[in-house]
Amino acid sequence: MNGSVEVGQVKQPLARGPVERLARRDGWIVALAALSITVMAAWYTFAATGLSMVMNPVWTPGYAVLNFAMWWAMMIAMMTPSAAPMLLLYSSVKRMGPDADRVVLLSLLFLAGYLLAWGGFSLIATFAQWQVETLGLSMGAMMPINSGALAGVVLLFAGLYQLTGIKDACLSHCRSPGEFLVQHRRPGAFGALRLGVVHGGYCLGCCWALMALLFVGGIMNVYWIVGLALYVLAEKTVPNMQKLSGVTGCVLIVCGAYFLISPLIN
Numbered sequence: 001m002n003g004s005v006e007v008g009q010v011k012q013p014l015a016r017g018p019v020e021r022l023a024r025r026d027g028w029i030v031a032l033a034a035l036s037i038t039v040m041a042a043w044y045t046f047a048a049t050g051l052s053m054v055m056n057p058v059w060t061p062g063y064a065v066l067n068f069a070m071w072w073a074m075m076i077a078m079m080t081p082s083a084a085p086m087l088l089l090y091s092s093v094k095r096m097g098p099d100a101d102r103v104v105l106l107s108l109l110f111l112a113g114y115l116l117a118w119g120g121f122s123l124i125a126t127f128a129q130w131q132v133e134t135l136g137l138s139m140g141a142m143m144p145i146n147s148g149a150l151a152g153v154v155l156l157f158a159g160l161y162q163l164t165g166i167k168d169a170c171l172s173h174c175r176s177p178g179e180f181l182v183q184h185r186r187p188g189a190f191g192a193l194r195l196g197v198v199h200g201g202y203c204l205g206c207c208w209a210l211m212a213l214l215f216v217g218g219i220m221n222v223y224w225i226v227g228l229a230l231y232v233l234a235e236k237t238v239p240n241m242q243k244l245s246g247v248t249g250c251v252l253i254v255c256g257a258y259f260l261i262s263p264l265i266n
Helices: 018-023 026-052 061-095 100-134 148-162 165-175 177-184 188-212 222-237 241-265
Strands: 004-007 010-013
Touching: 026 061, 026 100, 061 100, 061 177, 061 188, 061 222, 100 188, 148 165, 148 188, 148 241, 165 177, 165 188, 165 222, 165 241, 177 188, 188 222, 222 241
Parallel strands: none
Antiparallel strands: 004 010
């Protein structure tokens, strides 16, 4: 028996056991895995928030690794929900193709590639944090920058980036998962990992300037983290949200200009 019987020219599957039935629910498995990763990363982020309050920032290699882990966990918690539509569509596409027996593995490799891209951003962010704290431009470990001029520059730059064609192009890829998969998918495990890295790259192009705002609001400010995560999710999924990106950019530009000129006014 090969697991099926022929009726005319159509093969009908025979009854399967509990393991086979579970495997057919791979979409749920992938979704639960992504949710678990997000929850664990969020827990680590919030636990690190309390730890940062008592830290004495001395930039040893161990401290740098710890900060990198905090940044990466924060990015995983913030960005995995916005990648869920792409991940679940990828899982559905693979379920209908020749890789149907490896859907869970390939989907998790796709997610791993996506998170690796944000690991690269976390490395750069850790370096930026090192510079900010070493130069005495922050209020303490993981705290907002204390330079109004620097805060103004970050806000202004983030606002201007919201109005660029690069932002629009990257956001379009994130908002059109079907088109993205048609253009970029490759077969096999390496193809899944590569696809995740590519998608993560477009997501970085869309959101990195917004993530830089963490330096303004506080790297471990829970309200700032949640607010940015919800905004990014809405920007990628809510209809016509692309138009609001321009409005957001203008608001950030105004806030940045205020930070820059307020010392001159006062």
